[in-house]
Amino acid sequence: MQAIGPDVASLSDLVHQLARRFDEQPAFGHLGARISFADLDRLSRRFAAWVQHETDLKPGDRIVLQLPNIMQYPVVLFGARRAGLVVVNANPLYSCEEMCQQLRDSGARAIVAFAPVPVELTQCLASTAVEYLVTTELGDLHPPLRRCGLNLLARLKRRGMRPVLLSTRRAAGVRQIALTAVMQKGSKLIWQPSESTGIEASLALLQYTGGTTGPAKGAMLTEAALLANLTQLQALISQYCVPGQERLLQPLPLYHIYSFTLTLLMLSLGAYIELVPDPRRVRGLVRCWDRLDPTVLAGINPLFVNLCRQPEFQRLDFSSLKLTVSGGMSLTRAVAARWHAVTGKDICEGYGLTECSPVVSVNCPDAIRLGTVGKPLVQTDVHIVDDCGHVLPPGESGNIRIRGPQLMSGYWHQRHETETVLQDGWLDTGDIGLIDHDGYLRVIDRRKEVINVSGFKVYPSELEDVIACHPDIVECAVVGLPDSNRGEQIKLYVVPANQQLSIREVREYCRERLTAYKVPRSVEFCQRLPRTAIGKVSRRDLRDRALQGQRVH
Structure with missing residues (x-):
């Protein structure tokens, strides 16, 4: 049995073909319930029919999905695309200010949000273009009795054990409707495939970058780019996975492009995907693993650390695990070694950017080279260039440039930013790297x-990789701070595994392994490090706090 191939013309075609091929096999599930490929096809058609017949939303209009990892997400995603809407992914944990900024920038006319919707967000909708607010609760796609129980339990937890009703406050001019009502209405309506100007011009996602080095920007990803990346990844993964027989455990948020594309990839293989709404509950994640016995896991460095520290996880059977995929941030050698010691498996680290839909390169399971992110995908060109744009030979470090069919078409309403990073079909990634003599x-x-320390370049990831190998350090982060004598000085943040660990021991460890100018000038211990939505350590946040004289708790 082959994976859904490059002949798929759209995401709508993808879900239709998957339903025909895998029918009643389970596609998605969370917290004990599942929907089949046929359910996904049917329910997404209902959502699309509601959009077409019950709203004045038109193809090209933006719809925001502000949902955690629940089955409603893929239903609404495919339903929105079937109606020709452009999906804007949003973090459910955004503050109202962050959410309103994204709504205004995208010009979204509709939003699907997790209930209850904060009153502050409801109030601010009046200052946006939003006309439709669709709400959904945790158990809305579960069987009736379980749905009621899950929804009630979720409300009690969110309100400190006091039962509450969903917010009924409405912003002027905004129509609010529950997703369950949308599905009921859509079941009586007929969806008609929307007319398109062609896949190359069909914008599918407005995917906002994390904004770790500046204000968030909306990367415009077409269906052509998404499907190209999907095809590239299928060419790599098909030799390791069997269509219709894989099980993906997905604790990473689907609103992030890394987990979004990996989930789409496994779905195209007919895999069952177990969604984890809250991966911060590590013990619950371990129990989920025990029940599912996954063949594929999507993760990032901190998640691997947290899992390996759980005694219950260390006792699990990992014989079914075929692929452990890492992305979104650098994988440290210490974490890779610890994961292998616990599971007996290696981690396949990859590299990507939102602007690349996102995958650029990845280590193949049978050809992993630790410390690299593998070889570029097929039809993907990667050049290392100097500051003047001249291509550098293998082994020399410089600026990473990328060219391929998975590139974005530009940043939403930011022409100058687009022209800065996209030139002659090449993307300037803003990353520094090198390609070795074997193409890794x-x-x-x-x-x-x-x-920049006294004219010498210091790479934070290099230091973190070395320091994280200390047996009494869970994780660490390095930032540069202004220094009147040296230009910049290095500050190290450490999350200790042993409370007896001292700053002196840490600095001595660094002196033994690092050149003198790379040894951190100051060290601060903390209980946890600030993170971005995907779980990546936010160096920007650490630097800002240090400049303001604030400690990290």
Whole structure:
């Protein structure tokens, strides 16, 4: 049995073909309930029919999905695309200010949000273009009795054990409707495939970058780019996975492009995907693993650390696990070694950017080179260039440039930013790296985060990789701070595993393994590090706090 191939013309065609091929096999599930490929096809048609017949939304209009990892997400995603809407992914944990900024920038006319919707967000909708607010609760796609129980339990937890009703406050001019009502109405309506101007011009996602080095920008990803990346990844993964027989455990948020595309990839293989709404509950994640016995896991460095520290996880059977995929941030050698010691499996680290839909390169399971992010995908060109744009030979570090069919078409309403990073079909990634003599790509660091100490370049990721190998350190982060004598000085943040660990021991460990100018000038211990939506350590936040004289708790 083959995977859904490159003949798929759209995401709508993808879900239709999957339903025909895999029918009643389970596609998605969470918290004990599942929907089949046929259910996904049917329910997404209902949502699309509601959009076409019950709203004045037109193809090309933006719809925001502000949902955690629940089955409603893929239903609404495919339903929105079937109606020709452009999907804007949003973090459910955004503050009202962050959410309103994204709504205004995208010009979204509709939003699907997790209930209860904060009153502050409802009030601010009046200052946006939003006309339709669709709400959904945790158990809305579960069987009736379980749905009621899950929804009630979720409300009790969110309100400190006091039962509450969903917010009924409405912003002027905004129509609010429950997703369950949308599905009921859509079941009586007929969806008609929307007319398109062609796949090359069909914008599918407005995917906002994390804004770790500046204000968030909306990367415009077409269906052509998404499907190209999907086809590239299928060419790589098909030799390791069997269509219709894989099980993906997905604790990473689907609103992030890394987990979005990996989930789409496994779905195209007919895999069952177990969604984890809250991966911060690590013990619950371990129990989920025990029940599912996954063949594929999507993760990032901190998640691997947290899992390996759980005694219950260490006792699990990992014989079914075929692929452990890492992305979104650098994988440290210490974490890779610990994962292998616990599971007996290696981690396949990859590299990507929102602007690349997102995958650029990945280590193949049978050809992993630790410390690299593998070789570029098929039809993907990667050049290492100097500051003048001249291509550098293998082994020399410089700026990473990328060319391929998975590139974005530009940043939403930001022509200058687009022209800055996209030139002659090449994307300037803002990353520094090198390609070795065997064609493996190594990403050294973000260009903007390189520390200049007395004229010497210091790469934070290099230091973190070395320091994280200390047996009494859970994780660490390095930032550069202004220094009147040296230009910049290095500050190290450490999350200790042993409370007896001292700053002196840490600095001595660094002196033994690092050149003198790379040894951190100051060290601060903390209980946890600030993170972005995907779980990546936010160096920007750490630097801002240090400049303001604030400690990290």
